[in-house]
Amino acid sequence: MNKLEDRLNHAADRTQTAISHQEVRSSSHVRVRHQRRRTGLGVVAVIGVTLTFVVTGALINSEAGSDAASDVAASDVQVADGLAPLSDLPMIGTSLPGWEIGATSEEDSADGGGLRTALYYTVVNDDTVFAKLWIRGITEGSVYETDDRLLLDEAGVEELTVRGHDARMKVDGDDYDIVWRDSPTVLIHLAVNTAATTGSGRAIALAFADSLVDLTPEIWADYRRATEGVGLADNTPTTTFGN
Amino acid sequence: MSITREEPIVQVSSFREDFETFYRRELRSVTGLAYVLSGSPSGADDLAQDAFLDAYRNWDKISAYDSPEAWVRRVVSNRSVSRIRRRTAEARALVRLRGSSFTVPELSPDVLATWAAVRKLPERQAQVVALRYYDGAPVSDIAHILDCTESTVKTHLERARQTLSKLLDEGDSK
Numbered sequence: 173m174n175k176l177e178d179r180l181n182h183a184a185d186r187t188q189t190a191i192s193h194q195e196v197r198s199s200s201h202v203r204v205r206h207q208r209r210r211t212g213l214g215v216v217a218v219i220g221v222t223l224t225f226v227v228t229g230a231l232i233n234s235e236a237g238s239d240a241a242s243d244v245a246a247s248d249v250q251v252a253d254g255l256a257p258l259s260d261l262p263m264i265g266t267s268l269p270g271w272e273i274g275a276t277s278e279e280d281s282a283d284g285g286g287l288r289t290a291l292y293y294t295v296v297n298d299d300t301v302f303a304k305l306w307i308r309g310i311t312e313g314s315v316y317e318t319d320d321r322l323l324l325d326e327a328g329v330e331e332l333t334v335r336g337h338d339a340r341m342k343v344d345g346d347d348y349d350i351v352w353r354d355s356p357t358v359l360i361h362l363a364v365n366t367a368a369t370t371g372s373g374r375a376i377a378l379a380f381a382d383s384l385v386d387l388t389p390e391i392w393a394d395y396r397r398a399t400e401g402v403g404l405a406d407n408t409p410t411t412t413f414g415n
Numbered sequence: 416m417s418i419t420r421e422e423p424i425v426q427v428s429s430f431r432e433d434f435e436t437f438y439r440r441e442l443r444s445v446t447g448l449a450y451v452l453s454g455s456p457s458g459a460d461d462l463a464q465d466a467f468l469d470a471y472r473n474w475d476k477i478s479a480y481d482s483p484e485a486w487v488r489r490v491v492s493n494r495s496v497s498r499i500r501r502r503t504a505e506a507r508a509l510v511r512l513r514g515s516s517f518t519v520p521e522l523s524p525d526v527l528a529t530w531a532a533v534r535k536l537p538e539r540q541a542q543v544v545a546l547r548y549y550d551g552a553p554v555s556d557i558a559h560i561l562d563c564t565e566s567t568v569k570t571h572l573e574r575a576r577q578t579l580s581k582l583l584d585e586g587d588s589k
Contacts, residue, residue: 186523188447
């Protein structure tokens with residue numbers, strides 16, 4: 173563990189030293205940097221092309237359906253350029269060429285009372301976190317309920333249906349947050365960042381949700397295993413996750 | 416050896432400082448924190464500017480807090496994980512208004528790899544690690560910033576260390 177401490181301290185030291193020597197730029201410099209960043213966005217658009225391929229299959233299939241609740245099975249969603257099927261994304265321990273999938277659990281307790289637990293899946297490509305999916309149990313009436321149910325009450329939230337599941341989506345720039353849940357104490361949240369993509373960020377985010385939503389029972393089972401014994405037994409959904 | 420802040424973040428303000436002083440003092444540190452958590456130099460700039468913009472809009476209220484420094488770090492921490500946000504027109508206006516901005520310099524591959532591993536952690540664990548190691552904040556300050564108990568912070572730190580050891584060992588062996 174000392175090796176880890178040393179490495180983190182080294183990284184912090186180097187980062188802080190570099191930052192301490194960095195010039196605080198005047199506004200004229202800022203304008204120049206903006207022009208350069210546009211060029212940088214062109215570079216990351218290459219990644220975007222890949223991600224566009226990733227969701228093309230899902231888009232075609234979902235648009236062919238009568239509404240947002242398409243009949244396309246998650247396993248039908250294939251990706252190009254050697255990447256694995258999107259349907260594999262939530263599986264713990266799955267090796268996906270081109271993707272790095274992290275799955276881990278965490279617990280949180282607040283000074284104001286309450287407990288929440290989560291099982292996290294992180295989709296990383298080229299050191300950029302493209303999406304995070306988490307299933308979270310929360311103590312009803314706790315401060316976390318207010319946090320996690322924000323999407324239910326917040327302005328600018330769109331009500332929609334993803335494969336027959338009622339869902340809510342909030343858009344903030346390139347960030348798409350999509351929540352679907354079947355219990356007051358269970359939350360399933362998908363956050364997709366489409367900053368490095370081309371095409372419609374909305375379509376990409378919805379295609380991602382579409383490919384994942386039917387796997388909810390599996391990730392719920394994973395969540396129960398990962399958070400077993402932490403005191404949130406009452407979080408069992410009151411309704412099924414299926415249609 | 417990491418640089419640990421000599422004075423704790425959480426302190427009772429005996430006076431209300433002006434926003435300009437607050438902004439100039441905290442800009443580097445907050446932008447660095449945003450970089451560690453977002454992984455994007457330009458995105459970190461945007462995140463920091465967005466947070467300072469929110470502070471600027473509500474400065475009458477926020478300057479009365481015990482720790483405006485903790486508030487702006489909480490905002491950046493909550494928005495940073497998995498997010499790379501483009502600069503808004505309003506944030507650009509803030510840069511013009513304040514007349515300065517800041518960008519994260521290029522870092523060595525080993526440093527980049529370390530922070531990349533941190534970003535693969537669940538959001539709370541990543542936030543705790545960034546605040547502890549990058550920002551040098553003690554557990555009590557981290558609990559205040561993230562509005563959770565100290566025992567929760569310790570739990571996240573322990574779990575994060577376990578996961579990070581595996582992630583970094585795997586990265587070294589590639």
